Amino acid sequence: MCHPRIHLLLACFALLVSPASVIAAPAIVDTCAECHGADGMGRGLAMVPVIAGIPAAHIEQAIYAYVDGARRCAREPRMCETVAALSEIEVAEVAEYFAAQVRGSSHEEFDKVLAAEGEVLHKQHCSNCHLPPDHESVADAIGYPLHGQRSEYLRYAIEAYFAGDREALLEAMADQIRQLKAGDLGALVNYYSSYRSAD
Ligand code: HEC
Numbered sequence: 001m002c003h004p005r006i007h008l009l010l011a012c013f014a015l016l017v018s019p020a021s022v023i024a025a026p027a028i029v030d031t032c033a034e035c036h037g038a039d040g041m042g043r044g045l046a047m048v049p050v051i052a053g054i055p056a057a058h059i060e061q062a063i064y065a066y067v068d069g070a071r072r073c074a075r076e077p078r079m080c081e082t083v084a085a086l087s088e089i090e091v092a093e094v095a096e097y098f099a100a101q102v103r104g105s106s107h108e109e110f111d112k113v114l115a116a117e118g119e120v121l122h123k124q125h126c127s128n129c130h131l132p133p134d135h136e137s138v139a140d141a142i143g144y145p146l147h148g149q150r151s152e153y154l155r156y157a158i159e160a161y162f163a164g165d166r167e168a169l170l171e172a173m174a175d176q177i178r179q180l181k182a183g184d185l186g187a188l189v190n191y192y193s194s195y196r197s198a199d
């Protein structure tokens with residue numbers, strides 16, 4: 001089973017084949033930059049996800065998930081208000097802009113024992129779709145990188161899918177989330193937080 005919105009994602013994959021060129025920042029990026037930083041790395045705000053280097057098709061899909069309510073902005077309503085006001089062209093422009101930014105790691109703290117448990121869970125349930133940012137096939141992956149994401153945001157996002165507060169757009173992912181136990185969530189977050197990019 002595939003959510004209707006996923007067609008957008010698959011249709012857009014063709015665009016990802018061309019290498020990222022230098023992209024002039026559209027004016028609307030100034031608004032996003034207040035929280036996400038002009039480089040998409042998040043300015044150190046715990047609840048603001050890193051969006052640098054997420055393939056453009058995924059950024060667009062995430063924005064439309066906020067616009068139509070599949071994702072809610074429980075902690076920061078201004079995020080949802082900002083993207084709801086964008087035209088389709090602006091959505092495409094900001095997606096292309098942030099996709100072209102270099103993705104570093106956010107240097108989160110983590111617990112080694114939990115991270116090792118999380119790695120096993122990741123390989124079992126999530127690694128088919130979510131690759132680390134420096135993986136050679138990351139641009140073709142079905143999901144986008146969770147490794148190096150801000151841990152507080154990631155904890156909130158995984159818990160939201162687990163609790164049914166956020167809709168997984170792919171049934172195949174929802175299926176894997178359903179197989180987790182509550183205690184697994186923290187292990188996964190610690191594993192993704194243990195990632196360090198080469199920067
Ligand atoms: C007031 C702060 C704020 C502003 C302004 C803002 N964002 Fe966000 N953004 C957030 C927060 C917080 C989240 C997490 C929301 C949630 O899921 O509850 C988020 C989530 C996202 C995500 C999802 C990332 C992921 O990992 O799935 C994308 C993409 C995004 N924002 C893009 C944008 C763009 C593009 C703009 C400008 C047009 C923008 N944001 C403006 C705070 C902000």
Ligand code: HEC
Nearest residue numbers: 049125126129142143157158167168169170172173176177
């Ligand atoms: C079949 C492919 C697939 C599998 C398996 C999968 N995911 Fe996903 N995941 C996706 C896609 C596609 C998205 C983006 C669309 C959405 O929001 O549902 C996503 C989004 C996410 C996000 C949101 C990221 C963000 O920055 O907001 C999190 C968190 C996540 N997945 C965690 C997991 C975890 C944990 C597992 C394993 C238990 C998993 N996923 C398994 C495809 C998958």
